[in-house]
Amino acid sequence: MSNLEIGLTSFPVLLLMIFLRVPIGLSMFIVGLGGLYFVTGGWTVALAKLKSETYSTFSSYSLSIVPMFLLMGQFATLGGMSTALFKAAEAWLGHRRGGVAMSAVGACAGFGAICGSSLATAATMGQVALPELRRYGYSGGFSTATLAAGGTLGILIPPSVILVIYAILTEQNIAKLFLAAFIPGILAAIGYMITISIYVRMNPDSAGIREPIPYRDRFRALFNVWPVLLVFLLVVLGIYLGWFTPTEGAAVGALGTGIIAFFNGGLTRVSLSDSFLSTARSTAMIFFIVLGAGFYNGFLALTQVPQELATWVGQLGYSPWLILSLILVLYLVFGCIMDSLSMILLTIPIFFPIISALDFGLSAEETAIWFGIIVLIVVEVGLITPPVGMNLFVINSMDRKTPMLETYKAVMYFVASDIIRVVILVAFPVITLGLLRVLH
Numbered sequence: 240m241s242n243l244e245i246g247l248t249s250f251p252v253l254l255l256m257i258f259l260r261v262p263i264g265l266s267m268f269i270v271g272l273g274g275l276y277f278v279t280g281g282w283t284v285a286l287a288k289l290k291s292e293t294y295s296t297f298s299s300y301s302l303s304i305v306p307m308f309l310l311m312g313q314f315a316t317l318g319g320m321s322t323a324l325f326k327a328a329e330a331w332l333g334h335r336r337g338g339v340a341m342s343a344v345g346a347c348a349g350f351g352a353i354c355g356s357s358l359a360t361a362a363t364m365g366q367v368a369l370p371e372l373r374r375y376g377y378s379g380g381f382s383t384a385t386l387a388a389g390g391t392l393g394i395l396i397p398p399s400v401i402l403v404i405y406a407i408l409t410e411q412n413i414a415k416l417f418l419a420a421f422i423p424g425i426l427a428a429i430g431y432m433i434t435i436s437i438y439v440r441m442n443p444d445s446a447g448i449r450e451p452i453p454y455r456d457r458f459r460a461l462f463n464v465w466p467v468l469l470v471f472l473l474v475v476l477g478i479y480l481g482w483f484t485p486t487e488g489a490a491v492g493a494l495g496t497g498i499i500a501f502f503n504g505g506l507t508r509v510s511l512s513d514s515f516l517s518t519a520r521s522t523a524m525i526f527f528i529v530l531g532a533g534f535y536n537g538f539l540a541l542t543q544v545p546q547e548l549a550t551w552v553g554q555l556g557y558s559p560w561l562i563l564s565l566i567l568v569l570y571l572v573f574g575c576i577m578d579s580l581s582m583i584l585l586t587i588p589i590f591f592p593i594i595s596a597l598d599f600g601l602s603a604e605e606t607a608i609w610f611g612i613i614v615l616i617v618v619e620v621g622l623i624t625p626p627v628g629m630n631l632f633v634i635n636s637m638d639r640k641t642p643m644l645e646t647y648k649a650v651m652y653f654v655a656s657d658i659i660r661v662v663i664l665v666a667f668p669v670i671t672l673g674l675l676r677v678l679h
Contacts, residue, residue, distance in 0.1 A: 240277075242278050242541065242542040242543065243542055243543060243544060243547055245274060245277050245278055245542055246274070246538070246539055246542030246543070246544035247544060249270050249274050249535075249538070249539070252270055253266055253267065253270045253535070253585075256269070256270070257577065263528060263531070263577065263578070263581040263585075264524075264527040264528035264529075264530065264531035264532075264581075265527075265531060266531070267528075267531035267532050267534065267535035267584070267585065268527075268530065268531035268534050268535070270535055270538075271531065271533075271534030271535035271536075271537065271538040272285050272289070272534055272538075274535070274538035274539075274542070275288060275534075275537070275538050275541070278538065278541050278542060279541075288534065288537060292530070292533050292534055292537060293530065295533075296526075296529060296530050296533050297526065297530075299407065300486060301403065301406070301407050301413070301485075301486065302403075302407065302526070302529070303486050304403050304413070304485055304486045304489045305400055305403060305404075305522060305525055305526075306518055306519075306521075306522040307486065307489030307490050307492070307493045308354070308355035308356070308398050308400055308403075308489050308492070308493075309355070309356060309359070309400070309518045309521050309522060310493045310497075310514065310515075310518045311353060311354065311355070311470075311489065311492045311493040311495075311496050312353070312354035312355060312356055312359045312360075312363075313514040313517055313518055314493060314496035314497045314499070314500045314506065314514060315350065315353045315354060315467075315470075315496045315500070316359075316363050316505075317500040317503075317505035317506050317510055317514065318466065318496055318499045318500030318503045318505050318506070319500075319503050319505055320350065320353065320464075320466060320467050320496070320499070321346065321350050321363045321364055321366075321367050322367050323460075323463045323464050323466075323467065324345075324346040324349040324350055324464055324467060325342060325343065325346035325364065325367045325368055325371070326460050326463070327346075327460040327461050327463060327464045328341070328342035328343075328345035328346045328349075329342040329371065329449075329460075330452055330456060330457040330460040330461070331457055331460075331461070332345065333375075333449045333451075333452075334448070334449050334450060334451035334452075336436070336439050336440070336446065336448070337435040337436055337438065337439035337446050338449060339368075339371055339372055339375050339377065339446070339449060340372065340377060340381065340382070340385045340435045340439075340446065341432045341435050341436075342368075343364060343368040343372065343385055343386055343389055344385065344388070344389040344392075344428055344431045344432055344435070345428065345432075346364055346367070346368065346389075347360055347361075347364050347386070347389030347390055347392045347393065347428075348389070348392045348396055348424070348425075348427075348428040349464070349467055350363060350364060350393070350467075351392040351393035351394070351395070351396040351424075352396050352397065352398075352467070352471045352475075353398075353467060353470050353471055353474075353492065353496060354393050355393065355394070355397075355398040355399050355400045356393050356394065356400055356521075357390050357391050357392075357393040357394040357579065357619070357622055357629075357630060358390070358393075358629060358630065358633055359393060360389070360390045360391075360392065360393030361386060361387060361389070361390025361391075361393070361630045361633050361634055362390075362633050362634075362637075364386055364389060364390065365386045365390075365633070365634050365637045365638075366637065368382075368386060369382060369383075369386065369634075369637055369638055372385075372386075375446075375447040375448070375449050376446065376447025377445065377446050377447065378442075378444070378445040378446070378645070378649075379638055379640060379641030379642075379645055379646075380445075380641055380642075380644075380645025380646050380647075380648060380649040381438065381439075381442070381445045381446065381649045382638070382641070383631070383634045383635055383637075383638055383641050383645075383646045383649075384623075384631075384646050384649035384650035384652075384653060385431075385435065385649075385653075386634045387622075387623050387628065387630040387631045387633070387634045387635075387646070387650060387653075388431055388434075388623050388630075388650060388653035388656075389431060390622070390630045390633070390634070391427075391619040391620075391622050391623060391630060392424060392427055392428060392431075394579065394615065394618075394619060394622075395420055395423065395424040395427055395615060395616065395619055396420065396421070396424035396425075396427075396428075397417035397418075397420050397421060397424070397475060398417060398474065398475075398485075398488075398489065398492075399417070399420060399615070400525070400580075401579055401580060401583055401615060401618065402416045402417065402420060402611065402615060403485070404525075404529070404580065404583055404584065405583055405587060405611045405614070405615070406611075408583070408584070408587045408588065408591070409587065409591055409607050409611065411604070411607050411608060411611065412604075413485040414478045414479060414485055415604075415608055415675055415679065416608055416611055416612070417475070417478065417485070418479065418674055418675050418678065418679075419608045419609070419611075419612050419671050419672060419674070419675050420612050420615065421674060422670060422671065422673070422674055423612055423616060423660070423664060423670070423671055426660055426663075426664075426670075427616070427619075427657070427660060430656040430657075430659070430660050431653060431656060433656070434652050434653055434655075434656040437652070438649070438652050445649075466496075466499045469495070470492055470495045470496055470499070473491060473492070473495060474488045474489070474491060474492040474495075475488075477491065479678070525580060528580055528581060528584060529584065531584075532584035532585065532588075535585070536584075536588040539588060539589070540588075544589070545588055545589050545592045545593075546592060548589065548592070548593060549592040549593045549595075549596045550596075552593050552596070553596050553597070559597035559598060559599055560599075560665075562593065562594075562597060563594065563597070563599075563610075563665065564665075566590050566593070566594070567613065567614075567617050567661065567665070569586075570582065570586070570614065570617040570618060570621070571617060571620060571621065571624070573586070573621065574617070574618065574620055574621015574622070574624050574628075577621070578621075578622075578629050579618040579619070579621060579622055579629075582618050582621065583614070583618060587614070591607070591610070594606065594607075594610050595607070599668070601668060601672075605668070605672055605675075608671070608672065608675065609668050609671050609672055612664070612671050613661065613664055613665060613671075616657065616660065616661055616664065617661060619657065620654060620657040620658065620661070623650050623653060623654060623657075624654060625647045625650070626647075628650070631643070631646055631647070631650060634646070
């Protein structure tokens with residue numbers, strides 16, 4: 240077999256291992272290591288790469304941003320920021336039809352701005368909002384679907400761990416990617432609120448009505464979210480204004496949320512230790528997947544599969560927009576069976592050279608940033624797409640009384656909202672790139 244044939248054969252082998260429930264990081268590591276053996280004809284190169292790849296991966300300065308953002312999310316939860324965000328949103332929106340569900344989405348957007356993890360956002364807001372949704376008569380399927388969809392805002396609204404990984408893989412500026420994700424993130428939150436409004440009108444029995452509260456109490460609830468706003472502005476503006484790098488910004492954010500959690504009484508010696516352990520576990524999982532992807536992608540580069548695919552696609556003569564659409568459809572399919580981080584690490588080294596070779600009327604940097612945001616949104620759809628949407632399982636595990644089928648039915652409204660948004664952002668790149676062009 241030629242090197243190219245070995246590289247192409249590795250895809251079905253990798254997918255088979257994933258279907259057999261072998262962890263994705265371990266699957267990519269084994270296939271990459273075995274592939275290097277077959278391509279080079281021995282273990283010398285494979286074992287040498289075991290040393291060099293491990294060092295080069297974990298010595299990356301940019302990767303240190305991941306545990307900092309995860310720790311910031313842990314401290315934000317301990318500081319009661321998720322509760323404050325939900326109460327503020329509920330005070331202003333709760334009396335509207337579907338308002339408590341809209342409040343949950345708004346709180347997810349705010350918490351995502353200081354968390355950067357979809358699963359963490361979904362799990363945290365689920366604990367806060369599910370009891371309130373139940374209290375005001377919201378159906379189980381609608382409640383769980385709303386929180387699962389709202390949780391996806393955690394990886395879209397900056398800061399985002401997935402965007403950091405994408406930036407490292409494609410060698411793009413993290414701060415510019417964060418800036419480009421801001422408007423699509425706001426559009427996502429608005430789109431979900433519109434979806435809720437449509438859903439409760441089509442299913443009047445799915446949501447109850449909450450009495451409005453006095454404006455004095457509304458402003459008091461709004462004032463209570465100042466710590467969230469302060470941390471977000473400090474981190475995001477600090478990065479954009481050049482006060483510190485994204486990694487330093489993540490550290491500042493973790494320190495800031497830690498101080499707030501301490502003064503709010505949520506950060507004790509025990510909870511601090513638990514936060515460090517939880518962050519370490521999540522970081523270890525992410526880093527091992529990154530390491531496995533490094534081995535597999537190094538093997539693919541040696542077989543020339545990405546370069547050959549890019550050349551082949553370019554020779555077909557198809558419209559760049561058609562090729563982009565087909566790639567996005569593949570992401571939707573992958574989203575039904577894989578988690579977001581695995582999809583990014585597995586596919587970007589293959590698809591990015593193809594997209595970079597196409598002409599969309601944008602500069603190379605703009606194409607990379609625009610494609611990254613679109614991919615992030617499509618990956619986000621995968622988190623709530625049946626049958627293996629990770630957010631669906633996280634939220635449903637908190638509400639055992641709600642059958643998963645009810646959640647599946649309700650979440651399809653949010654999936655439709657996401658697909659409409661993807662079409663709009665693909666058709667009008669200026670929506671994603673406009674803020675970036677103005678400030679840079």
